[in-house]
Amino acid sequence: GEDVEQSLFLSVREGDSSVINCTYTDSSSTYLYWYKQEPGAGLQLLTYIFSNMDMKQDQRLTVLLNKKDKHLSLRIADTQTGDSAIYFCAESISGNYQLIWGAGTKLIIKP
Amino acid sequence: NAGVTQTPKFQVLKTGQSMTLQCAQDMNHNSMYWYRQDPGMGLRLIYYSASEGTTDKGEVPNGYNVSRLNKREFSLRLESAAPSQTSVYFCASSEDSNQPQHFGDGTRLSIL
Numbered sequence: 120g121e122d123v124e125q126s127l128f129l130s131v132r133e134g135d136s137s138v139i140n141c142t143y144t145d146s147s148s149t150y151l152y153w154y155k156q157e158p159g160a161g162l163q164l165l166t167y168i169f170s171n172m173d174m175k176q177d178q179r180l181t182v183l184l185n186k187k188d189k190h191l192s193l194r195i196a197d198t199q200t201g202d203s204a205i206y207f208c209a210e211s212i213s214g215n216y217q218l219i220w221g222a223g224t225k226l227i228i229k230p
Numbered sequence: 231n232a233g234v235t236q237t238p239k240f241q242v243l244k245t246g247q248s249m250t251l252q253c254a255q256d257m258n259h260n261s262m263y264w265y266r267q268d269p270g271m272g273l274r275l276i277y278y279s280a281s282e283g284t285t286d287k288g289e290v291p292n293g294y295n296v297s298r299l300n301k302r303e304f305s306l307r308l309e310s311a312a313p314s315q316t317s318v319y320f321c322a323s324s325e326d327s328n329q330p331q332h333f334g335d336g337t338r339l340s341i342l
Contacts, residue, residue, distance in 0.1 A: 161333040
């Protein structure tokens with residue numbers, strides 16, 4: 120069945136770049152999403168990419184999509200303490216209302 | 231700029247009690263969703279409503295019922311709460327399927 124996988128933790132130093140990775144199995148995806156969840160809060164849509172795109176950049180965020188390898192990544196440049204959160208990758212499938220969610224990657228910022 | 235509003239934010243219930251979680255969106259979205267989030271398990275879809283007047287089961291519907299009251303509101307009901315339903319519940323909405331979903335702040339529900 121469909122599956123989305125992410126590493127559970129990523130630790131980076133403040134000021135470095137963070138790269139959070141995600142792999143998915145269903146090749147009929149339409150959009151791939153990145154959501155951010157801060158402690159005790161809801162999920163905030165960070166960015167998303169249409170499946171026929173390779174890259175999308177939005178200020179400090181860069182999303183890369185490799186359709187051949189079914190690999191999605193989120194790069195956060197100049198990581199700050201405010202970026203500390205759990206990041207979820209999600210995939211939408213054509214004709215299906217259900218998103219396929221990864222378990223989330225907790226980003227830990229070291230001073 | 232309210233977006234998706236959920237009430238209540240916190241609730242403690244005893245086993246066997248019933249409860250309705252409320253959700254409203256002001257973005258004129260067609261589709262609405264209820265999820266539960268448990269530690270280490272990501273988000274699991276309970277029910278969704280593709281459009282006003284329709285509801286469908288998601289991945290984990292047992293023990294829950296929903297009502298799409300109108301285009302704005304989508305409620306989730308626990309008829310007889312069980313400890314296994316202790317979780318954080320999120321409501322979301324989207325313009326249509328395959329469009330980004332926007333989330334509320336969640337309801338933290340504990341069942342003793």
